[in-house]
Amino acid sequence: MQPLACRSCGNTVLVAKSSLAHTSVQWADSSRCVEFALAGSLTERAVVSGCTALRASIEDAVRAGRIEVPAE
Incomplete structure (x- = not known):
């Protein structure tokens, strides 16, 4: 997996x-993501399909x- 910073929020994930x-994505901290933050609770974040x-x-x-x- 390779580290990559989101160009929008700067959060770094492994890709x-x-x-x-x-694509596989491993989040260390989704709390900085604006799209996940809009979901609120961890339970609500679990059903968010991803961050555009x-x-x-x-x-x-x-x-x-x-x-x-x-x-391939």
């Missing part, structure tokens, strides 16, 4: 790409070659 379609700003940050990092994607 692994198994393919272009599959982080998704965009990951996609940009893949395009720039900062996140490795294994050859």
Whole structure:
């Protein structure tokens, strides 16, 4: 897994790409994420499908070659 900071909130997560379609994200602290903070409680955060700003940050990092994607 590779560290990546969200360009929106600056929160750092660990990211692994198994393919272009599959991404694993490990959060150390979701409390800094604006989208998760809007959900409120930990229970409500559990049903949030993800953070669009982080998704965009990951996609940009893949395009720039900062996140490795294994050859399929």
